[in-house]
Amino acid sequence: MIKSLLLISYEELKRIFQNKAIASVMFVGIFIYFFFYPQPYLHEAIRDVPIAVIDQDNTNYSRELVRQLDANKSININLHIADLQTAKKLIEERKIYGVVLIPYRFQQHILEGKTSPISYYGDASYILIYSNVATAVNTVASNFGAKISISRKIAQGVDPAVATNSVSPFNSQLISLFNPQSGYATYVIPAAFILILYQTLLIGSILCRLFSKNSDFEITFINQQNDAASSALLLLLGKLLTYLMLYLIYFMMYTVFANYWYDLPRLSHLVVSLSFIIPFIFSTALLGKVVSHFVHTVSDVFCLIIPSSMVIFFVTGLSWPKELMPPLFHLIGDIFPAVPAIVGSVKINQMGARFSEFSPQYWHLWILTIIYFGIAFILEKRNIQKAMSANVREEK
The missing domain is CATH 3.40.1710.10 (abc type-2 transporter like domain)
Incomplete structure (x- = not known):
């Protein structure tokens, strides 16, 4: 089983870097966003x-x-x-x-x-x-x-x-907690970086399945297993392992290296940050696998995901306080892993929150992981069963 998982993971990693469409999102896009997105905000305070x-x-x-x-x-x-x-x-x-x-x-x-x-x-x-x-x-x-x-x-x-x-009977002193420069970059960049990781992982996960569907490797693997349930389980777990390894590196680049590079505050321990981001990676990748069963072309992916990113950006509370939004928007935000991930990550990395303070977002991400894993498993199993039935008919 471990050998099969590693083989699937390696095949998925090769697909990410060998396919131009996927590599442009999950590799090139990551570095372009990292270096160019913060540039307009580097002069944090408005002067003169x-x-x-x-x-x-x-x-x-x-x-x-x-x-x-x-x-x-x-x-x-x-x-x-x-x-x-x-x-x-x-x-x-x-x-x-x-x-x-x-x-x-x-x-x-x-x-x-x-x-x-x-x-x-x-x-x-x-x-x-x-x-x-x-x-x-x-x-x-x-x-x-x-x-x-x-x-x-x-x-x-x-x-x-x-x-x-x-x-002047008293003097007031304003102290900017968690944002010492009172700058816009400190406010927006950490949250936007999590949204970027979410968007690239979601699109990449969908593209990976579109390009791997009916590939020689997966057809051979399914025939060797000869069982739809075990094939679906191993394929999902092996691919999740690839995304986990890749996006843990990206997460450290975006939340550790970026904070020193762009002089942003960081108050958490790396282990705490990594333990929080694991369910975010799983739930986002699994959401991508679920969505991939309902889209059929690369253009469909971008037509679907790009508009939804605007909705996510709004319901996270970056552009308008969540407390002032109608309950419907809170329910919409509960569907997307990016929303609790942004809130929890900012609490951890920029505010030094304890587990009790970010645990609602942490468990929210694990619940989404379980839900999307169940849906993705059912859809993948059904797809494999159809492929196996088609092979049986061809042999007859």
């Missing part, structure tokens, strides 16, 4: 976003506010313009991403103890840029207002310490 200023007041206070805005790491004020129409045109041309409007009598209102709100008009089609710049403008404006209020109280004879405490 170009914006313009409309300073209608042009006083000491307004100029000081502009200097403080320009000193913020998220903002780069490189234009002073006269009106909003000019700003609108520059935003449409993508020369700037927003404009700060300081109104007339800004300084006069402040000196009179009145509020003088400033306005920020930003391009919200780039939500990350808009959010960062709006937050920076709001922070600078709040600090500027607090300093003016403190100075006014001190001028009225209030003790500086009392004046400071009355304006």
Whole structure:
């Protein structure tokens, strides 16, 4: 039995690297994704976003506010313009991403103890840029207002310490847990890498069966066994062994080497990560074997899998919080191994979770493995029985 398993595994490995279609997905694609997918996200934090200023007041206070805005790491004020129409045109041309409007009598209102709100008009089609710049403008404006209020109280004879405490009774400190740079790469790359492993393994598993079906090796093996159940079991287990060996290597490349290469946080032990990813590899490969019984050409594979990847990306919670999704989307997500794998892998590798914290995803993957193994075994057995019956009729 062990010899048969190793022989099947070796044959499947040869097929992966000798067939151009399979190799492009399960080998070439893996390395292309690894090196090129993270490139746009390497500059994690948004810095020096170009914006313009409309300073209608042009006083000491307004100029000081502009200097403080320009000193913020998220903002780069490189234009002073006269009106909003000019700003609108520059935003449409993508020369700037927003404009700060300081109104007339800004300084006069402040000196009179009145509020003088400033306005920020930003391009919200780039939500990350808009959010960062709006937050920076709001922070600078709040600090500027607090300093003016403190100075006014001190001028009225209030003790500086009392004046400071009355304006700012407490200091807030923001600590970014598990994402020290508060960067988008740290957030998206680890999850996207698991999705890439899922997609390449699923497509590769389907293609392997399409190209191995009715091959000389499998026909000879089935005839030697002369039993549909044992043939189906050995073929499934032997191929799973190939995928396990290959994707454990890929997983280490994507979650260990990649973290050092791209300077991403990693808090788990390798053994814990590998033990979690084993049922993910099994369940994904077995799902591919199940799907392969319902597709017949290579184009069918890509037409089916590529659209489903968009659904998976959504239900994982990467683009929108899962807690805000309808229950139906949670049920859809339970079908695909990528969803619990992404959640569990991020918990383990980026958050240093204990077993009790990722056990729901771990057992979820094993349940999917058992279900898909049962379905794949039944379909493979039925297919082999048909082939054996056809051979018997031909011999007669």
